[in-house]
Amino acid sequence: xxxxxxxxxxxxxxxxxxxxxxxxxxxxxxxxxxxxxxxxxxxxxxxxxxxxxxxxxxxxxxxxxxxxxxxxxxxxxxxxxxxxxxxxxxxxxxxxxxxxxxxxxxxxxxxxxxxxxxxxxxxxxxxxxxxxxxxxxxxxxxxxxxxxxxxxxxxxxxxxxxxxxxxxxxxxxxxxxxxxxxxxxxxxxxxxxxxxxxxxxxxxxxxxxxxxxxxxxxxxxxxxxxxxxxxxxxxxxxxxxxxxxxxxxxxxxxxxxxxxxxxxxxxxxxxxxxxxxxxxxxxxxxxxxxxxxxxxxxxxxxxxxxxxxxxxxxxxxxxxxxxxxxxxx
Numbered sequence: 001x002x003x004x005x006x007x008x009x010x011x012x013x014x015x016x017x018x019x020x021x022x023x024x025x026x027x028x029x030x031x032x033x034x035x036x037x038x039x040x041x042x043x044x045x046x047x048x049x050x051x052x053x054x055x056x057x058x059x060x061x062x063x064x065x066x067x068x069x070x071x072x073x074x075x076x077x078x079x080x081x082x083x084x085x086x087x088x089x090x091x092x093x094x095x096x097x098x099x100x101x102x103x104x105x106x107x108x109x110x111x112x113x114x115x116x117x118x119x120x121x122x123x124x125x126x127x128x129x130x131x132x133x134x135x136x137x138x139x140x141x142x143x144x145x146x147x148x149x150x151x152x153x154x155x156x157x158x159x160x161x162x163x164x165x166x167x168x169x170x171x172x173x174x175x176x177x178x179x180x181x182x183x184x185x186x187x188x189x190x191x192x193x194x195x196x197x198x199x200x201x202x203x204x205x206x207x208x209x210x211x212x213x214x215x216x217x218x219x220x221x222x223x224x225x226x227x228x229x230x231x232x233x234x235x236x237x238x239x240x241x242x243x244x245x246x247x248x249x250x251x252x253x254x255x256x257x258x259x260x261x262x263x264x265x266x267x268x269x270x271x272x273x274x275x276x277x278x279x280x281x282x283x284x285x286x287x288x289x290x291x292x293x294x295x296x297x298x299x300x301x302x303x304x305x306x307x308x309x310x311x312x313x314x315x316x317x318x319x320x321x322x323x324x325x326x327x328x329x
Contacts, residue, residue, distance in 0.1 A: 030090050030266050031064040039095045040079025042072040044190020045160060046207040049291065050125045050254040051095040053284050057277030058270065072187055075163030076100030077108065084118035088259040090266035094119065096257040098165030102314045106321035107163040116314060120262045121307040123271045124255040124296035125278065126209075126288050129227040130169045131237070132157070133211045133220050134203035135196050143177075143224050143243040146203075150180040158184040158192040158204040166205045169226065169250040172320055173205070176245055196220050207252050208234065208292035226250040233292040253313065255296070255306050267303055275301045 035058065039051040048070065055066040071079035080100035086092035101115045132146070140146045149155065159166040162185045174181050184201050186192035189210045195201045197219045204211075208225060212234055215222040224240040225231055226249050240248045256274055258267060277284050278295055285295050299305035 028265075030263075030269065031062050033064060033091065035059075035062075035064055035066045035091050035093060037066050037068050037093045037095065038079045038083050039068055039070050040072065040076035040097075040100050041070065041160065042188035042191055043070050044193075044210070045188045046128055046210045046252055046291075046293070047076075047095050047097050047254050048188075048190065049209060050288065050293070053287055054095075054125055054256055054274055054277070057284055058273050061273035061277060062269070074108070075104050075161045075167075077104050077111065077113070077163070080104075080115070080119075081112045083257070083259055084113040086259050088120075088262040090258060090262055090270070092259065093122075093270070094257040094259075095254060096121075096310075097254050098168075098252050098313065098317070099161070099163060101310055102317040103165055103168050103321075104163050105314070106318055107167075116311065118260050119257040120260050120267055121303050121310060122256040122258060122267055123274050123302060124253060124300040124306045124309060125274070126293040126295050127251045127253040128207045128209035128291070128293040129225050129231060130166055130205055130250040130252065131208045131211060131222045131225050132173070132203055132205055133196060133215065133222045135199040135201070135220055136218075137199040138202050140203075141221060141223060143240060143245060146223060147177055147179050154180050154182045156184050156202045157181050158186050158195065158201045158206075160189040160192065160206065161185045161187060165250075165252045166207070168317065168320055170205045171325075172250065173240075173245070173248070176248055193220075209288070210291070212292045231292050233289060253296075253309070255300075255310075271301070271303050 037051055037055045039048050041047045052068055055068050059066040071082055076099035083092055083094040104111055105115055134140050157170055159170055170183055189206050192204050196204050208231055214220045222237050224243055225237050226240050228241055228249060230239060300309055
């Protein structure tokens with residue numbers, strides 16, 4: 001008996017569907033339930049700010065709730081490990097940044113995940129320069145004054161934690177200037193600011209995006225920006241380069257990631273939603289740039305472009321860790 005053309009077509013379609021891996025098949029109806037977005041730091045810091053803005057973008061674009069979950073610890077490693085072990089189905093996403101992706105490998109010899117292998121890059125969101133911000137009671141207004149004071153006593157500088165991007169910047173700053181600085185690790189960028197304002201610590205190395213309001217409000221003072229050009233959001237603050245720390249730059253990048261082996265069409269759908277939501281003139285773009293962040297370029301916003309950026313930063317941080325005496329590999 002000869003099968004009808006319709007029977008053959010239906011049979012081939014069924015076989016094709018049966019041959020799809022489970023996550024690829026599920027991707028066809030994605031998303032149809034709540035998406036979890038893991039921020040590997042406590043609320044209030046730069047990664048958290050970016051994460052909540054992107055969560056709102058994805059929720060509006062894809063029509064499903066996006067719940068932000070803060071899983072702080074180990075310089076972002078706790079949250080990173082959780083997502084690395086999650087099902088690659090698009091329902092657990094990750095806000096990736098320097099700490100868990102390009103710094104932890106060189107300060108933690110027992111890292112439980114592989115930054116370049118365990119995640120799929122969706123796209124960079126933004127980057128923001130690092131800044132030293134000091135307590136008003138310290139009486140310091142410039143980098144030169146900070147360095148002079150450090151010759152008379154140690155300066156306590158807080159960061160968002162051991163192995164964080166800002167910790168690496170502190171070590172590089174010490175090496176570049178000879179400053180007598182004692183590192184004081186906190187659990188997040190948001191957690192340290194009250195102690196800077198109160199003067200419990202002399203200052204902090206943090207992101208411009210999470211400290212500009214305190215500077216503008218007179219609660220603490222940013223004494224320099226670790227970039228080669230002044231920030232459009234804070235043009236009154238000179239760069240470290242201008243103040244004699246020649247060529248010194250440091251920044252935190254933030255991007256969206258998923259577990260490795262996530263279906264390509266899910267990655268593509270998320271990337272397109274995020275890129276559209278961060279377009280010039282959008283509310284999200286205005287919110288981020290107002291804090292001192294720079295929106296990623298179109299290339300960085302792409303999956304391939306972000307992956308390439310992470311690899312370059314990974315290599316750069318390996319060299320920086322050795323320079324700072326922190327290298328473990």
